[in-house]
Amino acid sequence: MTAAPDLAQQAQWQRWRAVADLYHAYFTGLILTVVTRRGTADAAEFVFRVFRRQQQERFLPGLKKLGIDHLPPAVAAAQYHYLSNWIGGVHVEYMYESDTQAWIRYPPPRWIWKGPAICGVPGDVSRAMLRGWHANNGVALGDLRLGFVCTKQSVDGQDGLEGYYHQYDHPLELDQRLVFARHLEAPMFDAATAPALPVASWPKPRLEKAYRNYAMEYVRTAAPVMVQLFGVEDAGYLLHITGKLIGMQFFDEIAATLSTTRVGAREFASFLNALLAAQDDAAETTASEGAFEIRQQSWKLMDDVADYHRACARVLEGLFEGLAAGCGRHIGVQMRTAAGGRPPLVWTIG
Known part of the structure; x- marks a missing residue:
């Protein structure tokens, strides 16, 4: 038996979850920002590219990490979505029918469209997620017979997003890899027969960090x-305005976990230090004449992004400005970066 977590561990896990909540909200907000400021077509293209990129980077390595890369393609694909989303705190169900057909279902409430956000998501944007990821799993596995059949979509007013992976007896053309069959319905979910992560290789601390990283990865992509x-x-503007709006809306929630109250620049500087630590970034703070300078030595989330551009730093700039506004009026936040928008990121607060 593993020892029960002590109070320090539990506090750390709560801080990680606060970071997850912030990045989760940012990603959902970013999609809505594109919907409202650029339109449905651009938002659908954006979502397609985000999920295709994640699928290409994460799917095959994820199968190995989860220990399911030996399974038949339809079963492996469905179990991947069940297990990986479960780690991230997403409501998801898995139903096995045969080695060539397995279902997944995302019941309400939907993680990605949390709360009233679901009312602002067009159907084309939700379908783009399926085109980006689910429809490409057969290609990634080297089996062009594998496709995804979607039977429901939450944003269309149905009681969840669901569908099944099916291995056909012939290779599929591009437009056959995602099809819709709204007259069908998923079998009932039975938790007792669903796959589970091996406890030995997925202990509680690893699960808690993975929960945080799940949400952060969407922003990284x-x-x-x-x-x-x-x-x-245009991207810099969209990244920044989304961050500012989300930061203002979520300061109270995040601050409650990081033990920060609404007062002024000193308290906000302390809050930012705690937030950076909770996302595994090292920082140093100096004070001078009522102003505070935080030197953020790393931004680990973007460390190995090959096509990183300095405009990506607008994510943090917007978030921190919004969080400052949520903390109190007239708390100024200014960002300076090293060459290429890389760390150290220097924040002046006053």
């Missing part, structure tokens, strides 16, 4: 995609 798709100026 989305920021460079935004720059490549919409250009530096």
